[in-house]
Amino acid sequence: xxxxxxxxxxxxxxxxxxxxxxxxxxxxxxxxxxxxxxxxxxxxxxxxxxxxxxxxxxxxxxxxxxxxxxxxxxxxxxxxxxxxxxxxxxxxxxxxxxxxxxxxxxxxxxxxxx
Amino acid sequence: xxxxxxxxxxxxxxxxxxxxxxxxxxxxxxxxxxxxxxxxxxxxxxxxxxxxxxxxxxxxxxxxxxxxxxxxxxxxxxxxxxxxxxxxxxxxxxxxxxxxxxxxxxxxxx
Numbered sequence: 236x237x238x239x240x241x242x243x244x245x246x247x248x249x250x251x252x253x254x255x256x257x258x259x260x261x262x263x264x265x266x267x268x269x270x271x272x273x274x275x276x277x278x279x280x281x282x283x284x285x286x287x288x289x290x291x292x293x294x295x296x297x298x299x300x301x302x303x304x305x306x307x308x309x310x311x312x313x314x315x316x317x318x319x320x321x322x323x324x325x326x327x328x329x330x331x332x333x334x335x336x337x338x339x340x341x342x343x344x345x346x347x348x349x
Numbered sequence: 350x351x352x353x354x355x356x357x358x359x360x361x362x363x364x365x366x367x368x369x370x371x372x373x374x375x376x377x378x379x380x381x382x383x384x385x386x387x388x389x390x391x392x393x394x395x396x397x398x399x400x401x402x403x404x405x406x407x408x409x410x411x412x413x414x415x416x417x418x419x420x421x422x423x424x425x426x427x428x429x430x431x432x433x434x435x436x437x438x439x440x441x442x443x444x445x446x447x448x449x450x451x452x453x454x455x456x457x458x459x
């Protein structure tokens with residue numbers, strides 16, 4: 236158990252809908268990262284937050300947004316869902332942003348868009 | 350953009366064999382992660398290293414920053430080692446963004 240929790244575990248929804256994925260980092264970790272793993276693209280970095288501020292952005296679509304709250308949990312919002320958004324979404328956390336922090340992964344949320 | 354290549358893509362071996370998985374990347378990095386993903390989908394971080402060699406139990410990871418290459422070795426492999434192993438170099442400039450290899454699917458036969 237990494238100490239990172241994600242809810243829900245599974246989510247099935249329809250095209251055009253909007254969903255919110257939630258991540259609680261390990262106690263004391265200030266950084267949260269979101270990743271997407273799809274069959275055709277593999278694992279991709281989406282976005283990083285550190286202590287409530289956006290820190291780095293990867294291949295995140297404009298239909299997707301995220302935020303980190305004062306209690307350090309984070310939410311990833313996916314809107315106008317398309318079939319291709321079906322994927323495993325992982326969050327990870329680490330203590331800070333110095334160059335050598337290990338990242339601890341949550342169990343993932345499996346999103347299926349029908 | 351960092352191009353990350355892993356080899357082999359698939360590896361099947363007998364229990365007890367010594368396993369080597371290789372990872373090459375194209376641009377300078379600050380560190381590299383080795384991750385293990387089990388059939389259920391969960392990801393476990395095995396190592397994070399920026400130089401030299403690290404060992405945890407039967408797992409050994411090495412990195413040569415100058416040659417842009419890392420290897421993951423498993424000694425005395427066991428069926429429970431069956432998983433996908435992914436290398437993930439971290440950007441050089443400190444934002445901790447990871448780029449992921451496509452993974453090596455390892456199957457250990459009893």
